[in-house]
Amino acid sequence: GAVVSQHPSRVICKSGTSVKIECRSLDFQATTMFWYRQFPKQSLMLMATSNEGSKATYEQGVEKDKFLINHASLTLSTLTVTSAHPEDSSFYICSARTNTGPEETQYFGPGTRLLVL
Amino acid sequence: DQQVKQNSPSLSVQEGRISILNCDYTNSMFDYFLWYKKYPAEGPTFLISISSIKDKNEDGRFTVFLNKSAKHLSLHIVPSQPGDSAVYFCAASRRNAGNMLTFGGGTRLMVKP
Numbered sequence: 001g002a003v004v005s006q007h008p009s010r011v012i013c014k015s016g017t018s019v020k021i022e023c024r025s026l027d028f029q030a031t032t033m034f035w036y037r038q039f040p041k042q043s044l045m046l047m048a049t050s051n052e053g054s055k056a057t058y059e060q061g062v063e064k065d066k067f068l069i070n071h072a073s074l075t076l077s078t079l080t081v082t083s084a085h086p087e088d089s090s091f092y093i094c095s096a097r098t099n100t101g102p103e104e105t106q107y108f109g110p111g112t113r114l115l116v117l
Numbered sequence: 118d119q120q121v122k123q124n125s126p127s128l129s130v131q132e133g134r135i136s137i138l139n140c141d142y143t144n145s146m147f148d149y150f151l152w153y154k155k156y157p158a159e160g161p162t163f164l165i166s167i168s169s170i171k172d173k174n175e176d177g178r179f180t181v182f183l184n185k186s187a188k189h190l191s192l193h194i195v196p197s198q199p200g201d202s203a204v205y206f207c208a209a210s211r212r213n214a215g216n217m218l219t220f221g222g223g224t225r226l227m228v229k230p
Contacts (some may be wrong), residue, residue, distance in 0.1 A: 006160075009158070034217075043220045044206065046219075102216065103149060103216050104163050108162070109160050113158070
């Protein structure tokens with residue numbers, strides 16, 4: 001399958017700082033990228049969907065001003081957690097697919113573990 | 118409201134035996150279902166899928182069964198191998214509504230040698 005990378009894999013930051021997480025599709029052009037959040041022993045919760053060149057669509061309950069998503073190119077999307085607080089500590093996973101691709105062509109990154117102190 | 122549920126958080130099976138992972142959903146609009154396998158600190162990887170027009174799909178050791186009337190699907194792994202030990206997520210989507218995936222909470226499978 002296709003490869004999706006995330007950077008960093010792990011980040012620890014102080015409360016109040018902002019953290020940027022990158023998601024890259026390495027061998028295909030991803031017209032659509034998704035950002036998920038996973039709390040320990042819980043499901044993957046979709047946070048937002050972004051299409052290249054347009055604003056992200058956020059799921060209900062997700063603060064768009066807190067979780068800034070930029071999908072500037074067909075191979076890169078970034079998630080910035082602004083003014084991070086301890087409750088933002090979580091495992092963040094991105095996925096990418098082509099716009100017309102079926103569900104199986106949604107490939108997931110390895111995730112980023114964020115710990116806010 | 119959790120639309121996709123995996124009621125068993127964990128399952129332990131002996132190597133060579135069958136593993137059965139279950140998943141229930143509440144939204145009757147879902148028409149496509151998938152199973153993913155996830156290792157720690159890695160993203161989920163696609164395993165097998167099934168359309169709502171079918172009741173069974175088989176791929177090697179993996180078979181997915183769908184019971185639409187009961188809104189229930191299951192993943193059978195036989196024979197189970199230690200390398201199958203991972204967290205398994207079921208997911209559902211509506212194919213005419215953007216193919217967004219809704220995930221269950223996952224089941225941790227442990228296959229003992």
